[in-house]
Amino acid sequence: MSYNFRFSALLPYTDEIVRGVVLTLQLSVITMSIGLVIGLFVALARTGSIPVLRGAATTYVEAIRNTPLLVQLLIVFFGLPHLGIRFDANTAAVVALSINLGAYCGEILRAGLQSIRTSQVEAGRSLGLTAGQTFRHVVLFQAVKAVYPALTSQFVLLLLATSVVSAIGATELFSEASFIDSRTYRSFETYSLITAAYLVLTLTFRALFAVVWQLVFVRRSRSR
Amino acid sequence: MIREFGPNDIVYLLEAARWTVALALIAAVGGGILGVIVAVLRIVPFKPANWLAIGFINLIQGTPLLGQLFVFFFGLPLFHVVVDPWVAAALSLSIYASAFLGEIWRGSLQSVSPRQWEAGASLGLPYHQRLLHVILPQAIRIAVPPTVGFLVQLVKDTSLTALIGFVELTRESQILSNSTYAPLQVYGVAALIYFVICFALTRLSQRLERTPHAAR
Amino acid sequence: MPLVEVSDIHKSFGVVEVLKGISLTVDKGEIVAVIGRSGSGKSTMLRCLNGLEKVQAGRIVVAGTEVTSPDADLNRLRQQAGMVFQSYNLFPHLSVERNITLALTLVRKMKLPAAREIAKEMVARVGLADKLGAYPDELSGGQQQRVAIARSLAMQPTLMLFDEITSALDPELVGEVLRVLEGVAKDGMTMMLVTHEMNFAKNVADRVIFMHEGRIHEDGPARQTLVEPRTAELRSFLSAVLH
Ligand SMILES: Nc1ncnc2c1ncn2[C@@H]1O[C@H](COP(=O)(O)OP(=O)(O)OP(=O)(O)O)[C@@H](O)[C@H]1O
Ligand SMILES: [Mg+2]
Numbered sequence: 001m002s003y004n005f006r007f008s009a010l011l012p013y014t015d016e017i018v019r020g021v022v023l024t025l026q027l028s029v030i031t032m033s034i035g036l037v038i039g040l041f042v043a044l045a046r047t048g049s050i051p052v053l054r055g056a057a058t059t060y061v062e063a064i065r066n067t068p069l070l071v072q073l074l075i076v077f078f079g080l081p082h083l084g085i086r087f088d089a090n091t092a093a094v095v096a097l098s099i100n101l102g103a104y105c106g107e108i109l110r111a112g113l114q115s116i117r118t119s120q121v122e123a124g125r126s127l128g129l130t131a132g133q134t135f136r137h138v139v140l141f142q143a144v145k146a147v148y149p150a151l152t153s154q155f156v157l158l159l160l161a162t163s164v165v166s167a168i169g170a171t172e173l174f175s176e177a178s179f180i181d182s183r184t185y186r187s188f189e190t191y192s193l194i195t196a197a198y199l200v201l202t203l204t205f206r207a208l209f210a211v212v213w214q215l216v217f218v219r220r221s222r223s224r
Numbered sequence: 225m226i227r228e229f230g231p232n233d234i235v236y237l238l239e240a241a242r243w244t245v246a247l248a249l250i251a252a253v254g255g256g257i258l259g260v261i262v263a264v265l266r267i268v269p270f271k272p273a274n275w276l277a278i279g280f281i282n283l284i285q286g287t288p289l290l291g292q293l294f295v296f297f298f299g300l301p302l303f304h305v306v307v308d309p310w311v312a313a314a315l316s317l318s319i320y321a322s323a324f325l326g327e328i329w330r331g332s333l334q335s336v337s338p339r340q341w342e343a344g345a346s347l348g349l350p351y352h353q354r355l356l357h358v359i360l361p362q363a364i365r366i367a368v369p370p371t372v373g374f375l376v377q378l379v380k381d382t383s384l385t386a387l388i389g390f391v392e393l394t395r396e397s398q399i400l401s402n403s404t405y406a407p408l409q410v411y412g413v414a415a416l417i418y419f420v421i422c423f424a425l426t427r428l429s430q431r432l433e434r435t436p437h438a439a440r
Numbered sequence: 441m442p443l444v445e446v447s448d449i450h451k452s453f454g455v456v457e458v459l460k461g462i463s464l465t466v467d468k469g470e471i472v473a474v475i476g477r478s479g480s481g482k483s484t485m486l487r488c489l490n491g492l493e494k495v496q497a498g499r500i501v502v503a504g505t506e507v508t509s510p511d512a513d514l515n516r517l518r519q520q521a522g523m524v525f526q527s528y529n530l531f532p533h534l535s536v537e538r539n540i541t542l543a544l545t546l547v548r549k550m551k552l553p554a555a556r557e558i559a560k561e562m563v564a565r566v567g568l569a570d571k572l573g574a575y576p577d578e579l580s581g582g583q584q585q586r587v588a589i590a591r592s593l594a595m596q597p598t599l600m601l602f603d604e605i606t607s608a609l610d611p612e613l614v615g616e617v618l619r620v621l622e623g624v625a626k627d628g629m630t631m632m633l634v635t636h637e638m639n640f641a642k643n644v645a646d647r648v649i650f651m652h653e654g655r656i657h658e659d660g661p662a663r664q665t666l667v668e669p670r671t672a673e674l675r676s677f678l679s680a681v682l683h
Binding site for chain 2: 003062063065066067068069070071072074075078079080082083156160161163164166167174177187188191192194195196198199202203
């Protein structure tokens, strides 16, 4: 083996890597928030009684879940301008990722809502809570608890998927890799290191999600 | 030179989709074989093997497939393997798939109740027959829907190989989009092709989920 | 020579000692009811007899096989000592017939047609002749349990172990299973059964073993032991189960 691995060649680019990590975190957190809200509406539409909304939500979910994120991204960034809808690369990334995540969150939350028995709703209503209060305090909490593991693994998948937006030139961790690569010509080292950086991020996210689980769901249900 | 988007382009896209399907199939088969090894390493009563498998699974499931593709694409030549996006894509996707399939199959195997093992034992069935006739048939039924579900994922994931220059459906779309300047139509048709493949698989997995007499 | 010989077995799960020195013998043809509070070790003892649990000390010999020896042929032993569980444990992916013929063809190396004859005979014996082609999820709990008994009987064991086989059943289904058990008993099978059905123990069993905190606390003729318990523990246990 004649190749000399030189990870030290990447040392001068620490700033770029850190910046990439921060950008990826920002992108992920923004997308998770928007995706969760979209997902909630989708779940409500799919479990609700209005046929038009139900149909629209189902179509949206199926369309997104059965096509690749990269193609969705290309449509948003290159296709939509032809309809007069124009985004810069970073906005297009948020839009495409949120639309994508929203469909998956919608499915997960729908399963959660459907796992809550009607007796729970009746119990809430019979205590004098309004429909909205019952939903927020009784149904939603339990539904999110039921699907929390699925939801958080979806978030981790999203974190990894953000790397794809480098394809349209949005700035995040993976796009820093091609920048560093173009300067150092150390492609293998660069991409190995950047890929490993994602591992640190996913492990951190998993740990955070586990802490939130403990704080929000375990402690609360024990003290109640 | 810019030309109109026409029926020919649809044919080009369909032809490119064959590579998408071929790549997904290779990754499914390669990933399936490796996945069995991963699942076995994960459950054998030998701690170092378990750790190895767990480490591998966490590494693959904790890093972006795109990163894995680039690492293989740039890494393979260092080991004097020919630089070819096709090889890098097939190898990388197989390894990626093995981590997921291995976990799906381990979970299925372990979700068959230990009482089924005991019932088999109580009839005098030796270990391998218990596994073969009692546990595996039940585990396979449990495993089929999530396995097909993962294949949908795999088909979509092949699109990322476009970014290391493998010409499959997505890469072909990018090329046609540049030459026709009709990205909406080109990507729209590409999305439709993906949809048809994935939706068919999704439906299949939903149908398989309803097989009768599955384990309770 | 007794069919079952247990001498001073000890069994722990982690630090908890569940069997604290059990000794007993069971003769051929004997029907032994095992009773006792939840957690007293009844299931564990039964499971030790066919090697589903390993003991830490003591010796078990069943039908001439030394279960506790490290090189015991457990698969052969288990053909001799059939076991039926509380949760039926039928194979859900196989029909009633295949549930019964599976071990006959694989273990006994029987040809399928011969095995099917036996299956037919066995389901008739438990009153389910018409369910040969059914799958477990198409049967009631009582029917599933009767198939489980038929499946075990088909192996022609010399000893049958039953662990609370009616406990998971709806009350109206208990009778049909107990009637099948009674039939098996009448045919001369050696049986050990953990049960909470005191009337059944009194009327069908020859002998009752009362387990308490991992030991055999009383052991005697069924009727006498249940009607005139000698120890305070059995008396309080009986008054608890009989209200
Ligand atoms: N696999 C196991 N691991 C750890 N502890 C066990 C295990 N199996 C049984 N035990 C413990 O051993 C004790 C005896 O259990 P066993 O099942 O033999 O009781 P039992 O008399 O059959 O009770 P029941 O009437 O509830 O079936 C219990 O305290 C139980 O918790
Ligand atoms: Mg028990």
